Amino acid sequence: MEKAVVVNFGGQYAHLIARRIRERGVYAEIIQPEDVEKAAKNPEVKAIILSGGPSSVYQSVAPDIPDEVFQLGKPILGICYGHQLIAKKLGGEVRRGKGEYGKTLVRLVGKDPIFDGWEAEEVVWMSHEDYVAQPPPGFSVLAMSENGYVAAMRKGHIYGVQFHPEVAHTAKGGVLLENFLRKVAKINDFWRPEDQIGRIVEEIRRKATEGDVIVGVSGGVDSTVTAVLVHMAVGERAHAIFIDHGLFRDGEPEQVAALLNSLGVKVHVIDARERFLRRLEGVSDCEEKRRIVGETFAEVFAEAVARFPNARYLAQGTLYPDVIESGAVKGADKIKSHHNVGGLPPWFSLSLVEPLREFYKDEVRKIAKALGLPDEVVYRHPFPGPGLAVRIIGPFTKEKLEIVRKATKIVEEELEKAGLLRKVWQAFAVVGDDKWVGVKGDRRAVGYVVTVRVVESEDAMTADWAKLPYDVLEKISARITSEIPHVTMVAYATTTKPPSTIEPC
Ligand code: XMP
Numbered sequence: 001m002e003k004a005v006v007v008n009f010g011g012q013y014a015h016l017i018a019r020r021i022r023e024r025g026v027y028a029e030i031i032q033p034e035d036v037e038k039a040a041k042n043p044e045v046k047a048i049i050l051s052g053g054p055s056s057v058y059q060s061v062a063p064d065i066p067d068e069v070f071q072l073g074k075p076i077l078g079i080c081y082g083h084q085l086i087a088k089k090l091g092g093e094v095r096r097g098k099g100e101y102g103k104t105l106v107r108l109v110g111k112d113p114i115f116d117g118w119e120a121e122e123v124v125w126m127s128h129e130d131y132v133a134q135p136p137p138g139f140s141v142l143a144m145s146e147n148g149y150v151a152a153m154r155k156g157h158i159y160g161v162q163f164h165p166e167v168a169h170t171a172k173g174g175v176l177l178e179n180f181l182r183k184v185a186k187i188n189d190f191w192r193p194e195d196q197i198g199r200i201v202e203e204i205r206r207k208a209t210e211g212d213v214i215v216g217v218s219g220g221v222d223s224t225v226t227a228v229l230v231h232m233a234v235g236e237r238a239h240a241i242f243i244d245h246g247l248f249r250d251g252e253p254e255q256v257a258a259l260l261n262s263l264g265v266k267v268h269v270i271d272a273r274e275r276f277l278r279r280l281e282g283v284s285d286c287e288e289k290r291r292i293v294g295e296t297f298a299e300v301f302a303e304a305v306a307r308f309p310n311a312r313y314l315a316q317g318t319l320y321p322d323v324i325e326s327g328a329v330k331g332a333d334k335i336k337s338h339h340n341v342g343g344l345p346p347w348f349s350l351s352l353v354e355p356l357r358e359f360y361k362d363e364v365r366k367i368a369k370a371l372g373l374p375d376e377v378v379y380r381h382p383f384p385g386p387g388l389a390v391r392i393i394g395p396f397t398k399e400k401l402e403i404v405r406k407a408t409k410i411v412e413e414e415l416e417k418a419g420l421l422r423k424v425w426q427a428f429a430v431v432g433d434d435k436w437v438g439v440k441g442d443r444r445a446v447g448y449v450v451t452v453r454v455v456e457s458e459d460a461m462t463a464d465w466a467k468l469p470y471d472v473l474e475k476i477s478a479r480i481t482s483e484i485p486h487v488t489m490v491a492y493a494t495t496t497k498p499p500s501t502i503e504p505c
Contacts, residue, residue, distance in 0.1 A: 002046045002189040003027040004181060005039045008324065009053030009063045009081050012461060015321055017051055017079065017166040017177075019360050024178045027191040029358075030324045036065045040072045047075045047185035050082025052164060056096075056130050057081070057088045064089075075157045075185040077177075080128055083153075083160030090136035090158075097133075097149065100126035100162075103169055105146040112142050113183040114152075114159060117175045124151070124163035124170040131162065157184070168458075193363035194370035197229070200355045204233035204315075208353055211312030214305055215240045217267065218385070219248070219256040222317030222356060224377050225368050229355045230315045231265045239311075240265050241304045243297060246273030247387025247401070250409040259377065272300045280389055280396040286505035289396060293386035305350070314350035319364065323357050381426045382460065390505045393432030400448075403431045403484055407450050410479045415454070418472045425457035427466075429480070430493075430504045438481070438488025447488030450480055454492075455502055463497040 004021055006028055008014040014030045021028040028049075031039050039045045048069070055062040067089060070076065078086040084094045104126040108115055132150040135141060143152035145162065152161045159180065165173030181187045204213075213230050217223040217240045231238040240260055244253045253269060260267040279292050305311055356364055368378045384390050388408070392400045407429030415421040434449040452473075457463035477490040493500075 001027055001044065001191065002187045003029060003044055003191075004047040004049060004185070004187065005029050005031045005036070005045050006049045006051055007031055007033055007036050007065065007082070009033065009051045009055065009085075011052065011054050012459075013052040013079070013164070013166065015324075015360075017049055018320075019362070020166045020174060020177055021049075021181065022191065022193075022360070022363065024174060024181070025190045025192065026181045026187050027189070030320075033063045033065050036069050040069045040074050045074065046187045047077070047181055050076065050078040050085060052080030052082065052127075055081060057084050057094050058130075070158060073157060075180065076159065077180050078158075078160040079166070080162060080164060083162050084128075084130050084132060086158060086160045087132040087134075087136055087153075090139075090155075092132060092136035092139065093134035094130050095133040096129055097131045098147075099129040100131075100145060100147055100149065102126065104163065106143045106151040106163065107146070108143050109141050112154060114154070114176055114179045115142065116179050116183065118172050122172055124165075124173070125167040126163050128162060132160070159184070193359055193366045197367060197370060200229055201233045204230055204353055204355055207351075208234055208237070208313045212237050212239055212308050212310045213313040213315055213353060214308060214311050214350065215265075215315040216301060217242050217256065217260065218383075219252055219377075219380070220317070220383060221368050221373075221377055221380055222319060222361075222364055224256075224260070224373060225364055225371065226315050226317040226355055227260060227265050227267075228263055228371050228373070230353065231263070236266075237310075238265060238315075239308060240267040241270065241301065242267055243270045243272055243300050243304070245276040245293065245297065245300075245387060247276065247293070247389050249383070249388070249412075250405050255376075259374070263373075268304065270300060270304050272296070275300065277398060277401070282395050282397070284395045286390065289389045289392075289505070290386050293389055297385075311350060313353045315353040315355065317364075318354040318357050320356075320358055320360055323354075379422050381424075384503055390503045391428060391430045393430065393504055395433070399486070400431045403448060403450065403487060404429050406484045407431070407452070407480050407487070410483065411452055411454070411476055414472055414476045414479065415468075418469070420466075420468070420472065423456075424466050425455050425460070425463060426502060427452075427454040429453070432504075436489035440488070445486075445488055447481075447486045449489045449491055450484075450487050451491045451493050451504075452476060452480075453502070453504075455497070457497075457502070460502060463502050465492075465494045465496060468492075 006014045006017045008030050018028040088094050103123050135153045139153045139155040145151045165176045215227040227240045257267050388404050391404045411427050430451045435446050438445045454466040455463040480490050
C-alpha cells in the first residue's frame with residue numbers, strides 16, 4: 001500500500017494532517033523526526049509531510065531532520081514550522097515577524113499543480129510568528145500573504161506552505177493536500193478504513209492463537225467494535241466483560257448487553273454497583289472520585305478475569321492518538337486524570353490485542369457502520385470512564401446520582417426529538433450543591449440547581465457551547481423541574497473550552 005508519512009514536530013497538528021489525508025483516501029502514518037530518513041528510503045512511502053509545531057527553528061532544541069532526506073527525491077511538503085525548517089536547512093532565511101493568526105488572505109503567484117482548483121486569492125488559516133524572509137536558492141515563491149509574507153514556495157519536489165491546509169478554516173486546504181499527494185507524489189492507491197476489516201480480523205486470529213480473549217466493553221463505539229472484531233476472529237473464545245459500576249446513563253447496561261448478545265458476542269455483565277457507590281458515597285474531591293472509580297474498576301475487572309482460567313489475551317479499543325501522543329508536552333499540567341478501560345495496572349499478565357490502534361475515531365465509526373452496528377452505537381456521544389460520577393459536583397450521593405441520570409435522559413430525549421442529538425458532541429446534565437427556592441404545588445420547596453451542558457466539538461480539545469433553540473431549552477427545563485423531585489432550577493452552561501472543560505470535574 002502506497003502511503004504518506006507525517007513527521008511529528010509536536011502539538012496536535014500531525015494528527016490533524018494525517019486525518020485529513022486519510023479522509024481523502026490516502027493512508028498516512030505519523031512518524032517521529034528521528035525516523036524520517038528510514039521512511040524516506042522505504043519504497044512504500046511516496047510522500048513526506050513536515051508538520052507544524054510549537055518550536056522556532058532558532059531554538060537550540062528545535063526538532064530537526066537529516067539533510068539527506070532532501071536529496072532522496074521523495075516529494076516533501078513542509079507546513080508552517082516544516083516550511084520554515086526547509087527554508088533554514090536549504091540556505092534560506094527565517095526571521096521573527098509580527099505574526100499572522102487566524103484567517104488570512106493569500107494571493108497566488110503564477111500556476112502550480114498543488115494549487116489546482118484554487119482561485120487567485122483564497123482565505124487560509126495562519127498561526128505563526130517566524131516567517132521565511134528569504135527562500136533558499138532555487139526556490140520560487142508560489143503565493144504571498146496579504147501581509148507580505150511568503151505563503152508558499154517550491155523547488156522541484158520540495159514544497160513549503162506557511163499556512164495550515166489541515167485546518168477546516170483553510171477552505172481549499174484539503175484540495176491542496178490531495179493535489180500534493182495525487183499529482184505531485186503520484187499516489188494512486190485508495191485507502192478506506194472499512195476495507196481493512198478482513199486484514200484486522202486476520203491479524204487478531206494470527207496473534208490470539210489459543211486460549212480465551214477477554215474484551216472489556218463499556219458501550220462505547222471503540223470497545224463494541226473491538227468486541228465484534230475479536231468475535232469474528234476467534235468466535236467462542238471471545239468473552240466480553242461489562243462492569244456495571246452504577247454510573248451509567250439510564251438503561252445503558254441493558255442496551256449494551258442486548259446489543260452484544262444479538263451480535264453473537266458472549267457478554268458477562270458484572271454487577272458491581274454496590275461496591276462503587278459505597279466507596280464513592282460522600283467523596284467530594286474530583287480527582288479522588290476518579291481514583292476510586294479507576295481502582296475499583298481494576299479490582300473488579302481482575303476478579304472477573306480470574307473466572308476465565310483459559311484467558312490469554314486482553315483486547316481493548318486503543319486508538320491511534322493514544323498510541324502516538326503528538327500533543328503530549330513534557331511537564332505539562334495534568335488537568336484531569338482520565339480513566340479508560342485501558343487504564344489497567346501493569347500486573348495484568350494477559351497479552352494485549354489492540355485491533356484499532358491504527359485508526360482515528362471517525363474511522364472506527366466507518367468500520368462500525370460497515371459491520372452493521374446500529375446508529376445509536378456508531379454515533380454515540382463520548383462518555384467518561386468514571387461515568388456520572390464526574391457530573392456530580394461536591395459530595396457524591398445516590399440522590400444526586402439519580403438526579404443527573406434522569407436529567408441527562410431528558411436532555412438526550414429532547415435533543416433527539418429536535419433532531420439535534422447527533423449534531424452535537426455531548427449533551428448532559430450536572431448537579432452540585434447550590435440550592436434554589438421554588439414553588440411546587442403552591443408550597444415553598446428548596447431544591448437543587450441542575451446545569452445542562454451541550455457542546456459542539458471536533459476532537460474535545462476545544463469546544464463551543466451549543467446555541468440551542470429557546471423552545472428546546474424550555475422543554476428540557478420544564479421537564480427536568482416537573483419530572484425530577486427536588487429540582488427547582490435549570491441553568492444552561494455557556495462557557496467554551498477553554499477556559500472551561502467539557503465535564504465539570
Ligand atoms: P474535558 O472535561 O477534559 O473532557 O474537557 C474532554 C473529553 O474527554 C471525556 N472525558 C473522559 N473520557 N475517560 C474518558 O475516556 C475519562 O476519565 C474522561 N473524563 C472526561 C469528556 O467526556 C470529553 O469528551
